[in-house]
Amino acid sequence: MTEGSVVLSVRGLSVRFLMPGRRTVAAVTDAHFDVAVGECLTLIGESGCGKSVLASALLGLLPGNAQTTGEARLGDLDLLAVDERTLAGTVRGRRIGLIPQSPAAHLTAVRTIRSHLEETVAALTGTRGRAALRSAAEEAAERAAFPGDHLDRYPYELSGGLAQRAATALALIGDAPLLLADEPTTGLDRDLVDHTVDALRHHVDTSGRALLVITHDLSAAARIADRVAVMYAGRIVELAEATAFFGSQGPRHPYSRGLLQALPDRAFIPIPGMPPELGALPEGCAFATRCGRTTDACAALPRMMNAVACHHPYVPEGTRA
Amino acid sequence: MLELRDITAGYARNAPVVRNASLTVAPGEAVGLLGPSGCGKSTLARVAALLHRPDSGTLLLDGEPVRRWRHRAPRELRTAFGVVFQQPRLSADPRLPLADLIAEPLRATGEGKAAAERLAALTTTVGLTPDLLSRRPHEVSDGQLQRACLARALALRPRWLVCDEMTAMLDASTTAALVAAVEHYRRSTGAGLLAVGHDHVLIHRWCDRTVHWKAPSS
Amino acid sequence: MAEAAAEREWRSYGISRRSTHTIRLRSSAALAVVTVLAVLLVPPLVQLDQQAVDLAAKLRPPSWAHPFGTDDVGRDLLLRCVYGLRVSLLVGVAAALTAALIGTAVGATAGALGGWVDRGIMRLVDTVSSVPHLLLGVFIVAMFRPGVWPVVISVALTHWLSTARIVRAEVLSLRSRPYIDAAVSGGASRWRVTVRHLLPAVLPQAGLAAVLMVPHAMWHESALSFLGLGLPTHTASLGTLIQGARGSLLVGQWWPTLFPGLFIIVPTLAVAGLAGAWRERLNPRRRSELTL
Numbered sequence: 066m067t068e069g070s071v072v073l074s075v076r077g078l079s080v081r082f083l084m085p086g087r088r089t090v091a092a093v094t095d096a097h098f099d100v101a102v103g104e105c106l107t108l109i110g111e112s113g114c115g116k117s118v119l120a121s122a123l124l125g126l127l128p129g130n131a132q133t134t135g136e137a138r139l140g141d142l143d144l145l146a147v148d149e150r151t152l153a154g155t156v157r158g159r160r161i162g163l164i165p166q167s168p169a170a171h172l173t174a175v176r177t178i179r180s181h182l183e184e185t186v187a188a189l190t191g192t193r194g195r196a197a198l199r200s201a202a203e204e205a206a207e208r209a210a211f212p213g214d215h216l217d218r219y220p221y222e223l224s225g226g227l228a229q230r231a232a233t234a235l236a237l238i239g240d241a242p243l244l245l246a247d248e249p250t251t252g253l254d255r256d257l258v259d260h261t262v263d264a265l266r267h268h269v270d271t272s273g274r275a276l277l278v279i280t281h282d283l284s285a286a287a288r289i290a291d292r293v294a295v296m297y298a299g300r301i302v303e304l305a306e307a308t309a310f311f312g313s314q315g316p317r318h319p320y321s322r323g324l325l326q327a328l329p330d331r332a333f334i335p336i337p338g339m340p341p342e343l344g345a346l347p348e349g350c351a352f353a354t355r356c357g358r359t360t361d362a363c364a365a366l367p368r369m370m371n372a373v374a375c376h377h378p379y380v381p382e383g384t385r386a
Numbered sequence: 387m388l389e390l391r392d393i394t395a396g397y398a399r400n401a402p403v404v405r406n407a408s409l410t411v412a413p414g415e416a417v418g419l420l421g422p423s424g425c426g427k428s429t430l431a432r433v434a435a436l437l438h439r440p441d442s443g444t445l446l447l448d449g450e451p452v453r454r455w456r457h458r459a460p461r462e463l464r465t466a467f468g469v470v471f472q473q474p475r476l477s478a479d480p481r482l483p484l485a486d487l488i489a490e491p492l493r494a495t496g497e498g499k500a501a502a503e504r505l506a507a508l509t510t511t512v513g514l515t516p517d518l519l520s521r522r523p524h525e526v527s528d529g530q531l532q533r534a535c536l537a538r539a540l541a542l543r544p545r546w547l548v549c550d551e552m553t554a555m556l557d558a559s560t561t562a563a564l565v566a567a568v569e570h571y572r573r574s575t576g577a578g579l580l581a582v583g584h585d586h587v588l589i590h591r592w593c594d595r596t597v598h599w600k601a602p603s604s
Numbered sequence: 605m606a607e608a609a610a611e612r613e614w615r616s617y618g619i620s621r622r623s624t625h626t627i628r629l630r631s632s633a634a635l636a637v638v639t640v641l642a643v644l645l646v647p648p649l650v651q652l653d654q655q656a657v658d659l660a661a662k663l664r665p666p667s668w669a670h671p672f673g674t675d676d677v678g679r680d681l682l683l684r685c686v687y688g689l690r691v692s693l694l695v696g697v698a699a700a701l702t703a704a705l706i707g708t709a710v711g712a713t714a715g716a717l718g719g720w721v722d723r724g725i726m727r728l729v730d731t732v733s734s735v736p737h738l739l740l741g742v743f744i745v746a747m748f749r750p751g752v753w754p755v756v757i758s759v760a761l762t763h764w765l766s767t768a769r770i771v772r773a774e775v776l777s778l779r780s781r782p783y784i785d786a787a788v789s790g791g792a793s794r795w796r797v798t799v800r801h802l803l804p805a806v807l808p809q810a811g812l813a814a815v816l817m818v819p820h821a822m823w824h825e826s827a828l829s830f831l832g833l834g835l836p837t838h839t840a841s842l843g844t845l846i847q848g849a850r851g852s853l854l855v856g857q858w859w860p861t862l863f864p865g866l867f868i869i870v871p872t873l874a875v876a877g878l879a880g881a882w883r884e885r886l887n888p889r890r891r892s893e894l895t896l
Contacts, residue, residue: 081614111557113527132614145615225423252554254422254584281557327562329591335563339513339530437785457794465791477782479801491790538786
């Protein structure tokens, strides 16, 4: 990975929410990561760990009681510092394409897929004229493998898989260098998950975009990711190459190990306990109470060292120092 | 024995979503029902739990045909089933704190006195912590809420459990924890299970026997 | 890199969005408070007789002595308006409450039972709706001697229909939620499901409907009184005041009709503003801005 190929560079991004009674909820703390051209970074973690908040922060869609710090550079732009007008006019759709969680709900129920596509084409590419719009919309549908004979259907007439393709087609129109997929496979069947994930992967491989996928579905992550970022209690605790992470070497953070061991095709053993509240995080390592390797050292917050934030990480075989 | 014979069911006249389906669950047995979304397997699960009246077909419970559904079914029959649904947000009354949510079946059946004691046991079974019990559904995560929904389903010690896509919205660790809680309950009581889902790996790992289903041709 | 976190500058988002809501809410609340205070405090505190006739000062335009002017027998219109508002508000609130209670009971019954009970009740609602409200109201009032309570009954019996429809629709949509299934499976009786799960969920909506109905009921009372069918003419209500003054409007005396009219509009605006704010709070997403 060379410096020039980085599309999105996140440095020290934190998001907190101000709650009634002067409470604060630290939804995301000190996130650091890069996404490069032609690469898929998958952010995994359980529901409520802050990963969706991170996505909202990148798109400038946080609610009114949120505060952010740090930076998220997309080219020359700091996504956290620019105003709403810039985000709406030049970022959303044009520089970041969003693939939403539930595509059927994301589409307007009273308009056909064709009219969705034509509107987006007109807004993002400046194409004018009926015939030009029509052909551009059909081209956009084809890129996402959306069948042409379904273009005049309404969102509720589509199956989950086709709705997902329609949403993908919309996200691809603006030729955004970064695609952001927020839980793109929730509620889909396994076969559809595989299909959706393969299609996303294909777009990354052929067009050289960067893809950031946020998901709790580990098997989908294993299928699509080049690199994996594991999030726990608002912090990224491990960044790893996907082949090593899901392969024989395995993850290095005890939490990541626990997550993988909970899969039904592995040990199927849950991690004991529940994640801590984001409004009442402990002083030290947030995972210590659920971890089998806890010692006194864990009372201090572990720093990110060699891409893992743990005092006692698992050391890969053969690289023992 | 829970037997579904030749069940046809749906929500609109002349458009059944389930056609001529048959299924058997023996006491203590775990049966998985696999199929793509929209094939009507959730409807079949609701029929099995006496929550939806089929258009035709018979449901036999220990050899006795069931003739009445929902409120008309005798209370002992209704409460013989514990149900857990896919979306915890929709399965929980948004105004009830988790403690009331879990104890509601006990109160509804006149066992309110035993509620406090039972609540503590159920909370441990599903891995919730006591501090969460005073919260309302919008103040907890999906995983925590689904744990509470499972505790509610177990409150009346049902002989049958019907889990309709119970873990589809949950992460790997919570999935494993909830399945472990269900299995722990079944080992101690010998209850039968009908688990509906679309994740082959999970259902095969979880259940003794798996039934594959295809979408109706129409 | 963790050290840098100590000195952070936090950026905030979207604070300004709330201010307009607050302004509207505050002005509506102020209007409502003034109205209620005037109605509750003026009669016991101000030792003036609203019926005091002063024929020497009849039909005077607004002045310092009589800010709203005087009527055709020289009674102070400000005082008459306050007393009138008191009666109109009483009728409005009582009628709206009664109507909301009837509507909620009927709507919840129809929605919770469903089937032929629902069909029967809703046909009845349709039938009653097809008769013009005022006509039906006149008919009901005509069965009693003039007075406050016949008007309340008349307004209530013509205004419960919309609440019944709202509550029924809400109950129907809630009835198919999985949590109702879970309650059924948990052994809850039909009564318990209705009282514990369905009614509490529709009460905010029903309450909102009741609040919005208060101005409606006030207009209805005014209309009945204006037609001479509502309250007896010697009882000051906003309707009887306007009715009594309509003759003077033709000869260019505007104040005896304008001020009672304004007194109907002011509570209406206050109620609409407060109800709007309430509706916004009902939106469940606002209860907790944080959804993780």
